[in-house]
Amino acid sequence: MQTATHDYSLRWEEDALLTVDQRQLPHTVRLLRITTVDELIEAIRSLAIRGAPALGVAGAFGVVLAMRAHSTGTDVDFGGVHRDAERLARARPTAVNLAWGVRRALGKVSSGRDAALNEALAMLAEDERVNRSAAENAADVVLRLCPDRPLRVLTHCNTGRLATAAFGTALGAIRVLAGRGRIEGVLVDETRPLLQGARLTCWELKELHIPHRLVVDSAAAWAMAQGEVDCVLVGADRIAANGDTANKIGTYSLALAAQRHRIPFVVVAPESTRDLGIASGRDIVVEERGAEEVLEFGGASVAPAATSVYNPAFDVTPANLISAVVTERGCVLARDDLVPGGS
Template identity: 50%
Template sequence: MPAAEKFQETIQAVRWTDGAVEMLDQRLLPHTEAYLHLATAAEVAAGIRDMAVRGAPAIGIAAAYGVVLAARARYAEDPAGWREAVAADLEVLAAARPTAVNLFWALERMGRCLAGLEGDPVPALLDEARRIHEEDIAANHRMGELGAALIEGPCGVLTHCNTGSLATGGFGTALGVIRQGFAEGRITEVFADETRPWLQGARLTAWELVHDHIPATLIADSAAALVMRSGKVGWVIVGSDRIAANGDVANKIGTYQLAVAARYHGVKFMVVAPTSTVDMAVPDGAAIPIETRAGEEVASLGGQRVAAPGVQAWNPVFDVTPAELVDAIVTERGVVRSPDRAGMAAMMGV
C-alpha cells in the first residue's frame, strides 16, 4: 500500500507566480489543464464568481492573494489614500460567492494585517496570503490523519462534489481523508457522485482519484442510495462550505439527501473541513445564506440545453444537513462526534 507521502501537492488550484495569481481553470477540466493569469482583484473576483476556482478553502486562498493585487494597484495610484480604495476592492471580492465562509474569513484576516501597515503594504500582505495558503495545506494533512483514524476496517466510501487539491490549498479535506485512508489500507475503493449540475464529481474528483491511482467508480447522484444498500460503502465523506454553531452543515446541493440515505442504511457520515469553515456567529443552518444560481445551469449539460423549452428550473447551489444526521465533524483541531452546540464550542474554544 502506498505511503501517505505519495499524495503531495502536485495539483494546485491557486498559486502566486511572477507577481500575479494563477488560477487553474476548473471549468475546462478534465480535458484541458490551463491556468488563468489574473493581475487585478477584479479579475480574481470574477474567477471566483464564474467558478474557475471553487471549493471554500481555495476560494479563501484566492481572495487573500486578490487583496495583495488590490493593495499593490491602489498604493501605486495613491500612496497616501490607498486604504479607502482597497476597502472597495475587498467588497467586490466578498460579493463573489455568498455561502463559503472561508472567503469572508480570509478577507477579514487580510484586513487585520492591512490595518497595521505603513508604507508599501505588498510585502506584508503577500507573506500573510502565503501563510493562509501554507496553513491550509498543513491543516488538510492533519484532518486526513484524524479522519482516516475513524475508519476502523477496510471498506469502500462514497463522496460528493470535489474536496481535493482542486478545492483547497492542497491534499484536500474529505478527499484528503480518502487519500490518507487509502494509503493506510482503511479505504479500498471510492464511489464518486457525478454532482449535478456542474459535475464536480465527474470532472474533478474522478480526475484527482485517477491521478493518484485510487480505485474509483463514478455514479449518478441518484444511484447513491442503491450503492449504500449494496453494502459496498461504510462511510460517506464530504466537505463543507459553512458549519453553524450547532453543527448543521452547508455543503454542495445533494449532501442532505446523502445524509438521510446514509442514516437509513446504517452508513456513517463524516464532514471534513478546516475551522475557518466553522461560523460560530451563525446559530444553526437556517441562518446560513444559500446561493442560488441561474436555472440554465440545470436545464443544460456541457453547454447544450437538454430541458424542454419553457420549463422553469430551480438551482440552489448548497443545502443544509442537520447536525443529528452527522456522525463526525473533522477539523484540524480535532473530531466532534455526534456534533451539537456544546461539542462545537468545545472544539472551537469558545
C-alpha cells in the same frame, strides 16, 4: 496560459495569482493568470476557482491585488481597497472561507502591501498543513466507526487539492486511508448540475491511482441499500455552531440515506469553515445559481424553452444526521452514540 505542473491549485507569481482553471478539467490542465480583483471575482463566480478552503486563500490574494490597484508610489487609497475587498467577499455568499480570507489579509493592509502578501502566502502554506492534519484525524475517526477491512467510501462533489490550496479535506482523508491500505474503492457522485465529482474528483483519484467508480447522484441511496457503501465522507462550505453543515447540493439527501442505512456520515473541513457566529443552519444563506446550468448540458438544451428552474448550489444537513465533524483539531462535533471523544 501555462501548463500546470505543481501540486498546489493556487500560487503567487510575478504579481499575479495563478490557479488551475477548473472549468477546463478534466480535458485540459491550464493555469489561469489573475491580475485584478474583477478577474478574481469572475473566476470565483464562474467556478474557475471553487472549494471553501481555496476560496479563502484566493480571497487573501485578492486583497493584495486590490492594494496594487489602489496604490500610487507609497500612497494607498484604503477606501478603494476596502470597497474591492467587500465586493470580493460577497462573490460566493454561502462559503464562509472567502470572507474569512479577505478579513485576514485586510488586517495587514495598514502595514503595507508586503505585509498583506506575506499573510496570504502564510495562509497558502497553512492550508496544506491544516488539511493534512484534518485528513489524518478524519481517517482515524473513520477507522473507529467502520468495519475492520478495506472500505468502500462514497464521496460527493470535490474536496481534494482542487478545492483547497493542497492535499484536500474529505478527499484528503481518502488519500490517507488509501495510504494505510484501507480503501477498497471510492464511489464518486457525479454531482449535478456541474459535475464536479465526475470532472474533478475522478480526475484527482486517477492521478492518485486510487480505485473508484462514478455513479449518478440518484444511484447513491441504492448503492447504500445494496451494501456497496461503508462510509460517506464529504467536505463543507460553512458549519454552524450547532454542527449544521452547508455543502454542495445533494449532500442532505446523502445524509438522509446514510442514516436510513446506518452508515457513518463524516464531514471533514478546516476550522476556518466553522462559523461560530451563527447558531444553526437556519442562518446560512444558500446561493442560487443560473438556470442555464440546469437547462443545458454540453451546450445543448435539455428542457423545453422557457422552463422555470430552481437551482440551489448548496443545501444544509442538520447536525443530527452527521456522525462527526472533523477538523485539524480532531473530532470537534459528534453524535455521542457513534464517536467517542467528540466535543
